[in-house]
Structure formats: C-alpha cells, structure tokens
Amino acid sequence: MSPASPSPEIAHWLRRLSWSLAAIPTPEREDIVAEIADHLRERTQSGQAPADVLAGFGAPEAYARRFLDDFELSGALGSQRSGDLAAAILRRAHHSLLALAAVAAACLLAAGAFVVVLTATYKVFDPTHAGLWSGRAGFFIGIIDDPATARELLGFWIFPLAALSLVLAWLAVRLILVGALRRIARDRPATTLEGAAR
C-alpha cells in the first residue's frame, strides 16, 4: 500500500469496518479492508475530501453487512450444515418471499414427520389407541379415543414408517433450504445495495 497515512477520519472508518467484518476470517477480512483503504487513499490523494469519499460508502457497519450477507450465504451453501442453512434462510425470511416459503414448507414437513414419530412413540405405550386410522371421516394418523369406530391400517409398520418419514423429511428440508438459498444467491441483483445510484 502507499506509504502515506490515511486521514484520522478514514483510519477511524476503516477500523470500524474491520471490527464489523469480525465474522469473516482474518486473511479475507484484511484483504477487503486493504483494498478499500487503497481506494480511499487514491481518492483523497486526487484531491477529494475524506468526508466526501466516505459518504459514498456509508456507515461502516452497514457497508460491512453487504460482505457479511455474501459470506454467510456462501458459507452456508459451502458447508451444507443444517444449522448454517437454517440460520441463513431464517435471517432472510422477513424480507424474501422465497425464504419465507422455504421456511413454511420446511416447518410443514417437520410437523408431518413429528406427528408420525409422536404417534409411533405413543404406540409403544398404548398400542390399541395409536396408529394410522381409516374411519367414516377418512384417514388420519394419531391417537383415537374409541378404536372400535375406525380401522387401524399400519400396525407395527408405523415404526419403520416413522423412521422413514423422519429421514425423508430431513432430506427434503435440506433440499428445500439449499435450493432456496442457491436461488436467492443467484437471483440477487447486482446492486441490491442501498444507494446503488449516486
């Protein structure tokens, strides 16, 4: 970098940017800060006032958020860990319809699997009242008050079904989360950033 020291105003802004980027690993964070420091230095050396140049970047915390969003998205998609995927999609659910739909679909699938597993667990303790029932009102899975009013269809097959539904729901939820995050990452316009135009 240039040997000239940045103005105190710019040095302070860069320090705040670096602190705000703390979630990004050191080499990448230093790389971002060094590149922006170089940009600011070149602008001020060409005669622009530090305050004017910094105005084009905004508050360092808000500016850092743009990098952190990308870091979180690519990190979640790269690691494919369920916790990272869920956290990344949940943080976007309040401003992305796609993320909200993915959360809703994931919740529905998880709830369905939960009902099957809960019924199977209950059947261990009370085999006559829990299961998949066919009655006058149609099919339902769960606990029935009077087993004489409906026919139980699964018997002890409910246990492998519960295990299978748990695995399938987990896989489907992951697929939905990964698919939604990839779509969000791909479809994000180049300048979804506030102040895109001067």
Place this chain on the structure above:
Amino acid sequence: MTDNERPEADSRRAQLLKGVAELALLSLLDEGPQYGLELLDRLRADAGVDLAEGTIYPLLHRLQKAGLMASEWRIEQDGARPRKYYALTDLGRAELASQLAEWRRLNASLNPFLDRRTLR
C-alpha cells in the same frame, strides 16, 4: 427537476441499474484484468452506470465468490502501490455471453415495443 422529483428519479435509476451493473462489469473485465477503482470510474464514464462509490467492492466480492472472476494483488510499475486486479474466469466469460445474449434478446423485442407510439 425539483428537489422532490430528484429522489424519485434516483430511485427509478437505481431500479434500472440493478439489472445492468453486473453485465457492464463483466463486459469491462472481458477487456482484461482491472482494479476496483478503475472499474468504478470506467463504469461511470464509459458505461453511464452511475454506481455509488462503495458499491463496486461488495459486487466484486460476490462475483468472485460465485467463481465468475479471480483476483490477485499486483505491484504497479512505480513499485509504490499494490493493487488488487480482477480478471474473468472461464465461468465468468460464459456468464457474460449468457447475460449478453439475454440482454440483446430483450432489447430486440423491448425497443420496438417502447418505440411503437412514436413510429405511428
């Protein structure tokens, strides 16, 4: 333009820019490796894409993460200032070709449509 109309015009301009900033950036990099400040100034001067000062780096960062470009620090000829240069990858060139084809297809149909009333 009045003071009230200016923010509205800026917002409209920002909306229109959303779709073209990435395409213009990829097209610039197709000429050869360039650094962030140079890209920003050329986007403004040559392409008329009037991005805010800080917008270029998150955009470059994202496109690099997506594998569309690679970067390296290079020492300038005067030896005093290392700069981070960006260059298109093969994936970036393919993306540019795809976005360019889409942009031309859209222009070919949209321009005559928007001009239809003046042509009558």
